[in-house]
Amino acid sequence: MRIGLFSLLLAAFSVLILPAFADEGSGRSFVLWSGSASAGSCTTVQCHAILGKAKYVHNPVAERDCLACHATTEQSHPGPDSMQLLEEEPGLCLQCHENPAAGMKHPHSAVEAGCTGCHSPHQGGLPDFLLQSGGKLCLMCHADMVAGKHVHGPVFADNCGICHGIHGSDNESMLNLPGNKLCFACHVGIKGIIDNAVSQHEPVANGQCWDCHEPHASDYKPYLKAYYPREFYVPFEEENFALCFNCHDKNAFLYERTSEATEFRNRDANLHFFHVNRSDKGRVCKGCHGVHGADQEKLLMSRVAGFGRWGIPLNWVKTEKATTCYVGCHRPKSYSQEELIDNL
Ligand code: HEC
Ligand code: HEC
Ligand code: HEC
Ligand code: HEC
Ligand code: HEC
Ligand code: HEC
Ligand code: HEC
Ligand code: HEC
Ligand code: HEC
Numbered sequence: 001m002r003i004g005l006f007s008l009l010l011a012a013f014s015v016l017i018l019p020a021f022a023d024e025g026s027g028r029s030f031v032l033w034s035g036s037a038s039a040g041s042c043t044t045v046q047c048h049a050i051l052g053k054a055k056y057v058h059n060p061v062a063e064r065d066c067l068a069c070h071a072t073t074e075q076s077h078p079g080p081d082s083m084q085l086l087e088e089e090p091g092l093c094l095q096c097h098e099n100p101a102a103g104m105k106h107p108h109s110a111v112e113a114g115c116t117g118c119h120s121p122h123q124g125g126l127p128d129f130l131l132q133s134g135g136k137l138c139l140m141c142h143a144d145m146v147a148g149k150h151v152h153g154p155v156f157a158d159n160c161g162i163c164h165g166i167h168g169s170d171n172e173s174m175l176n177l178p179g180n181k182l183c184f185a186c187h188v189g190i191k192g193i194i195d196n197a198v199s200q201h202e203p204v205a206n207g208q209c210w211d212c213h214e215p216h217a218s219d220y221k222p223y224l225k226a227y228y229p230r231e232f233y234v235p236f237e238e239e240n241f242a243l244c245f246n247c248h249d250k251n252a253f254l255y256e257r258t259s260e261a262t263e264f265r266n267r268d269a270n271l272h273f274f275h276v277n278r279s280d281k282g283r284v285c286k287g288c289h290g291v292h293g294a295d296q297e298k299l300l301m302s303r304v305a306g307f308g309r310w311g312i313p314l315n316w317v318k319t320e321k322a323t324t325c326y327v328g329c330h331r332p333k334s335y336s337q338e339e340l341i342d343n344l
Contacts, residue, residue: 042066047078054123060096061122068095069121089114093121100167107168110141117141134158148217154186155216163215183209190292197293199300203247204292212243212291229284232306236282244285253277266335266343288314 043051043064051061060068069092075082085092090099093115101107110117118137120129130137135158139146146155154162163182164174171178177185184191194204203211214223221230226242234240238250252262252272264271275283285291287306289299296302296316303311312328322334322341333343 051122055125056127056129057123058121058129089116104165104168105170106165106172106174108166108174111167135160145216148214148223149219150221150223151217152215152223180204180209183215193290194293196295197290198295199297200293201291201299232284232287233281234284235279236277241276241285263337264335265337267337267340269335269340271335 042048052064060066067086069086070083071086073081073084077083087095090111090113099111101111115121117140118131120131123129124131126133132140135155138160145160163176165171165176168174169176175182194200209215210225212225214225218224220227220243224243226246227239228243229240236253238245238254241250241253249261251258252264252270253276254273255261256270256273256277257268258265258270258273259268262270262272275287276285287304288301290301291299293299294301296314297318298316300314300316302314304314305311313326314328315326317324317326322336324332324334326332334341
């Protein structure tokens with residue numbers, strides 16, 4: 001009975017509003033609020049008055065073509081469940097738009113789920129009817145990305161798009177450039193160190209900068225995944241080298257004597273332990289190693305920074321019998337893994 005009446009009403013209105021509203025191709029029609037005498041528009045003074053009045057208005061809305069996206073139901077409008085979307089997202093938008101992530105190897109999940117997570121379907125104060133500008137848009141869903149005491153420059157500048165494709169990209173994590181190329185685009189100095197290095201650090205050369213660095217924010221300078229001392233001397237604590245010990249055996253630093261944990265030993269006298277594991281002035285790894293690459297083997301640097309403008313010379317010479325360090329810190333000393341060399 002109700003359905004019958006409804007259909008009747010619908011038929012009557014359809015005829016009434018046909019010239020202005022019906023989409024003849026699809027036969028879509030719109031049931032008006034029964035209190036409304038006129039079939040003028042969905043955007044009257046009383047109804048949906050703000051639609052069409054913004055700096056940026058979506059074309060079908062500007063055209064008052066509400067039925068491009070909305071459809072009536074069998075309930076009279078206005079009223080609960082009286083309107084529905086013609087289709088679910090993103091299909092709704094893809095009626096008229098190309099999928100902006102089409103063909104991309106790594107489409108943004110947010111785009112696969114729809115478009116209105118970021119775009120208003122109607123209008124707004126920002127170009128493309130975006131709900132927020134710059135990185136604020138992204139932080140609506142990814143607020144955890146800026147968690148950390150220190151925020152990386154481009155992230156701080158709210159510019160997620162300088163590293164990420166918005167709708168997606170062909171690279172992992174939707175990055176604009178693959179792998180370390182992304183970071184080299186701005187950090188040419190580090191690229192220089194790596195290109196000119198005699199020994200390369202495997203995670204730097206074949207891995208990714210973010211094996212050690214947080215691209216967004218971190219509690220540890222310079223945006224490291226774990227603590228690493230800024231100082232040249234620190235009392236030895238395991239936690240001080242958490243970053244390195246993520247991948248390297250800490251035993252090379254814990255025992256005064258070892259016959260296997262490291263090659264930096266005079267037979268079983270552990271020279272890593274000797275230099276690093278001290279309760280007062282333990283040397284940090286960068287006292288000898290260049291973490292991104294170095295001009296001698298074993299990531300050893302020939303000049304060690306840390307004393308103002310003077311780079312301490314470090315010359316590491318390996319022969320079949322022994323290895324000798326010619327350094328600015330002490331007179332030359334040799335070691336061998338096979339037999340104890342007496343340096344006295
Ligand atoms: C391009 C597609 C599209 C067009 C054209 C469109 N709408 Fe919408 N509208 C939507 C979508 C999608 C939603 C649901 C939004 C949501 O869930 O966030 C919506 C929601 C609404 C709502 C619910 C309240 C709100 O704002 O979320 C109203 C009212 C509305 N539209 C009215 C209109 C009117 C009136 C027109 C014509 C002037 C119109 N719409 C044109 C897509 C459209
Ligand atoms: C009935 C067709 C139609 C539908 C459905 C539609 N749009 Fe549009 N949209 C247009 C037209 C036409 C333009 C203007 C295109 C131009 O100027 O090149 C436009 C422009 C835009 C723009 C501005 C960027 C541009 O290309 O100018 C965005 C963003 C946009 N639409 C998003 C959406 C979203 C999100 C949806 C789904 C909620 C949607 N559209 C559904 C027709 C449609
Ligand atoms: C994660 C947020 C987000 C989602 C989800 C999203 N967009 Fe966008 N879209 C943007 C941003 C940001 C821009 C502005 C890009 C720019 O300035 O380079 C944009 C721009 C556009 C444009 C303008 C043309 C262009 O590429 O610059 C169109 C059209 C568009 N989006 C359509 C869509 C459609 C259709 C969907 C759903 C299938 C969608 N967007 C989903 C964020 C999003
Ligand atoms: C409406 C919510 C929403 C918004 C807004 C949004 N995203 Fe996403 N994003 C998601 C979801 C959901 C995923 C998939 C689950 C996850 O990784 O958190 C995702 C995943 C990602 C990923 C990981 C992709 C991968 O392949 O691992 C990146 C990168 C990303 N988003 C960047 C952005 C950027 C940049 C913006 C701003 C332009 C943005 N997101 C805005 C919801 C959103
Ligand atoms: C300097 C370049 C850069 C900037 C700027 C940047 N990202 Fe990323 N983002 C990356 C890299 C690199 C990865 C991959 C990290 C990984 O795999 O551990 C990533 C991964 C992500 C992921 C997915 C992985 C995860 O950790 O959950 C999301 C989501 C994300 N970024 C969101 C954002 C948002 C939001 C912004 C802006 C506030 C932003 N990114 C700015 C480089 C950047
Ligand atoms: C768009 C340019 C840009 C890109 C791309 C970029 N950075 Fe940066 N980065 C900066 C700027 C600007 C600073 C200086 C401001 C600051 O300290 O955050 C910086 C600072 C840093 C620092 C601290 C430097 C110091 O001397 O303390 C590290 C570490 C770093 N970036 C790592 C990375 C890594 C890893 C990537 C790739 C995931 C990357 N950056 C990509 C612009 C960029
Ligand atoms: C094995 C871990 C590791 C990897 C991988 C790594 N870094 Fe670093 N990075 C560090 C450490 C540790 C520091 C702090 C160095 C110090 O205090 O001497 C640092 C410092 C930096 C700095 C600050 C300036 C400087 O020279 O001290 C920048 C910029 C930087 N890294 C960029 C990069 C880029 C770009 C990549 C990828 C090509 C990368 N890093 C890969 C561990 C790493
Ligand atoms: C993401 C894992 C990872 C992290 C973090 C890491 N390394 Fe490495 N490192 C490697 C790998 C892999 C190699 C090559 C295999 C090996 O020698 O164990 C290597 C090799 C080395 C070498 C020997 C180089 C050679 O030519 O034999 C030194 C020295 C070194 N790392 C120092 C460090 C220091 C110092 C840190 C902390 C700042 C650190 N590493 C953090 C993975 C890592
Ligand atoms: C006093 C200088 C010095 C300091 C400080 C130092 N190393 Fe080394 N390291 C060396 C020398 C020399 C070698 C080469 C040993 C050989 O092959 O003869 C080496 C070798 C290594 C190797 C290659 C594997 C091995 O043990 O032989 C790793 C990994 C390493 N160091 C990590 C570290 C880490 C991590 C730190 C800081 C916790 C550190 N080093 C501190 C001098 C140093």
